[in-house]
Amino acid sequence: MSLYDIIFYLFALLVLVSAFITVTSKNIVHSAFSLMFTLFGVAGIYVLLGADFLGVVQLLVYVGGILILMIFGVMMTNEITNVDIKTGTTQVVPAIIGVGLFAGALTSMMLRTGWNSQPSENMDTTTYAIGKLLLTEYVLIFELLGMLLLVALIGAASVARKEKE
Amino acid sequence: MYELLYDIFGSEIIAMIIAACMPLFLFILPFALIAVLLERKVSAHMQDRLGPMRVGYHGILQTIADILKLIQKEDIVADTTDKKLFNMAPVLVFAGSYAVFAAIPFSGAFIGSAADVGIFFIIAVSSIVVAGILMAGWASNNKYSLLGAMRSAAQIISYEIPTALVVLSIVMLTGTLSLNTMSIQQTAYFWNWNLFGGAADGFVQLLLLPFTVVAFVIFYISSLAEVNRTPFDIPEAESELVAGYHTEYSGMKFAMFFLAEYANMFAVSAIAVAIFLGGYQSPLGYLGNTIGVEWLIPYEQLFWFTVKGVGLVLVQIWLRWTLPRLRVDQLMTVCWKYLIPYAFVNLIIIGLISLI
Numbered sequence: 001m002s003l004y005d006i007i008f009y010l011f012a013l014l015v016l017v018s019a020f021i022t023v024t025s026k027n028i029v030h031s032a033f034s035l036m037f038t039l040f041g042v043a044g045i046y047v048l049l050g051a052d053f054l055g056v057v058q059l060l061v062y063v064g065g066i067l068i069l070m071i072f073g074v075m076m077t078n079e080i081t082n083v084d085i086k087t088g089t090t091q092v093v094p095a096i097i098g099v100g101l102f103a104g105a106l107t108s109m110m111l112r113t114g115w116n117s118q119p120s121e122n123m124d125t126t127t128y129a130i131g132k133l134l135l136t137e138y139v140l141i142f143e144l145l146g147m148l149l150l151v152a153l154i155g156a157a158s159v160a161r162k163e164k165e
Numbered sequence: 166m167y168e169l170l171y172d173i174f175g176s177e178i179i180a181m182i183i184a185a186c187m188p189l190f191l192f193i194l195p196f197a198l199i200a201v202l203l204e205r206k207v208s209a210h211m212q213d214r215l216g217p218m219r220v221g222y223h224g225i226l227q228t229i230a231d232i233l234k235l236i237q238k239e240d241i242v243a244d245t246t247d248k249k250l251f252n253m254a255p256v257l258v259f260a261g262s263y264a265v266f267a268a269i270p271f272s273g274a275f276i277g278s279a280a281d282v283g284i285f286f287i288i289a290v291s292s293i294v295v296a297g298i299l300m301a302g303w304a305s306n307n308k309y310s311l312l313g314a315m316r317s318a319a320q321i322i323s324y325e326i327p328t329a330l331v332v333l334s335i336v337m338l339t340g341t342l343s344l345n346t347m348s349i350q351q352t353a354y355f356w357n358w359n360l361f362g363g364a365a366d367g368f369v370q371l372l373l374l375p376f377t378v379v380a381f382v383i384f385y386i387s388s389l390a391e392v393n394r395t396p397f398d399i400p401e402a403e404s405e406l407v408a409g410y411h412t413e414y415s416g417m418k419f420a421m422f423f424l425a426e427y428a429n430m431f432a433v434s435a436i437a438v439a440i441f442l443g444g445y446q447s448p449l450g451y452l453g454n455t456i457g458v459e460w461l462i463p464y465e466q467l468f469w470f471t472v473k474g475v476g477l478v479l480v481q482i483w484l485r486w487t488l489p490r491l492r493v494d495q496l497m498t499v500c501w502k503y504l505i506p507y508a509f510v511n512l513i514i515i516g517l518i519s520l521i
Contacts, residue, residue, distance in 0.1 A: 003178050003181065006178075027247075029247075029250070029303060030247075030249070030250070033250065033296070033300060036296055040293075052280055052281070052282050053282055053285075056282050056285050056286050056289045057289075059286075059289040059290060059292070060285075060288065060289035060292065063289075063292055063293065063296065064289060064292025064293075064295070064325075065292075067296065068292065068295055068296060068299070068318065068322065071296070071299050071303075072299075072315075072318070075299070075303055075311070075315070125280075125281035125282070127281055127282060127285075127342060
């Protein structure tokens with residue numbers, strides 16, 4: 001077992017354990033914080049796969065952005081933090097069907113994809129290639145996404161704005 | 166560094182652990198020892214006092230005495246705190262601020278990780294500190310802690326935007342995300358620093374000069390806000406919030422917050438040095454080159470990096486004891502109405518000039 005295997009299993013354990021806590025915890029703040037560890041572990045696995053840029057983006061967007069926003073929301077709404085969330089079993093049959101379908105789809109995808117494996121020596125950085133692709137082949141999608149985000153920003157600002165009389 | 170250790174020990178794991186611990190033991194701990202004393206002495210002399218004088222010559226050993234005291238303190242955990250999160254928060258805050266040091270080039274021969282994402286990694290990983298601060302504030306179950314944590318998180322998130330914009334403009338100019346490559350580009354004399362327009366040709370550099378200086382000023386102001394230093398220290402405003410998010414902490418846990426704060430002070434100064442002030446490059450040329458002693462150069466680089474970094478930390482201390490703190494609304498006005506528009510205009514202009 002090489003060093004990278006050990007690190008992979010550590011990250012995998014982190015993801016699984018914290019995801020389990022996220023789902024089962026009765027305290028919503030504990031759930032939110034353990035979701036942070038899940039997302040962090042996924043970022044670590046991205047880096048192990050050689051996708052350094054993607055790993056950092058995962059950290060920046062999910063841990064630094066979305067999760068902090070979620071924690072803020074949870075803390076600001078006092079009614080939520082004081083209420084115990086129900087974590088019992090309800091709706092067993094639909095849940096089993098849904099989870100089964102999802103797990104089947106994931107497993108078949110895992111088995112059918114021709115995984116492209118190559119030796120881990122000589123990791124090249126991905127930043128340059130991603131930048132080049134974004135501005136040549138995918139430039140239209142890139143611009144459209146930029147427009148979409150701008151619309152979302154302006155929309156959020158105009159919803160949150162106080163009306164002047 | 167890692168390769169050298171790998172050669173010595175022959176084991177990837179030992180080499181990596183030692184390489185990861187080096188900045189902590191060689192740099193952050195001694196720096197914190199000196200910086201705490203420095204802050205007290207500098208502030209004292211600015212206010213016409215003497216500062217600590219009893220322990221050692223002119224109070225030199227004061228910090229060590231303080232640490233011995235902190236180690237002996239009882240670890241108090243209040244009954245109504247959320248124990249798990251309360252104990253985890255100091256570790257998370259320290260881990261977040263220590264992770265930043267992985268991508269900082271201390272000298273040509275000593276950089277934690279030569280990964281190409283450098284400065285982008287630093288911006289991303291410092292958000293873990295925000296999560297840790299929120300965790301500490303919430304778990305303390307104390308309104309002052311919670312208010313301090315909220316203020317701190319809101320402030321850090323807001324000021325990340327001008328920082329990122331300024332860093333982006335310099336990344337456009339230099340064409341790299343790696344702080345090591347950026348430092349290498351600013352070699353030779355001090356007029357090649359990014360602060361003075363980078364290593365461009367004469368005319369382009371003259372065009373760039375005013376805008377890179379503005380970029381540096383914006384970066385420095387927002388980095389002050391990101392480490393919660395005066396004039397942006399409302400998260401721990403003593404007159405309103407006792408001590409902010411670490412009000413409930415005592416003993417070694419408090420010491421961890423304290424250490425993280427000083428590590429952060431040096432980290433933002435080091436980033437400013439690496440981006441704008443030539444990184445570890447000497448401003449005047451190397452002694453090792455002149456007298457032909459090659460192995461001296463990395464040590465000289467370490468020396469220059471430390472001098473520049475500690476210089477910026479001194480400016481932080483100087484500002485702290487000179488300026489009053491801003492109100493919350495003024496804080497947000499400075500960020501959203503002044504720094505962000507200026508940073509945007511600066512970004513566009515630097516982009517246009519670098520096309521020439």
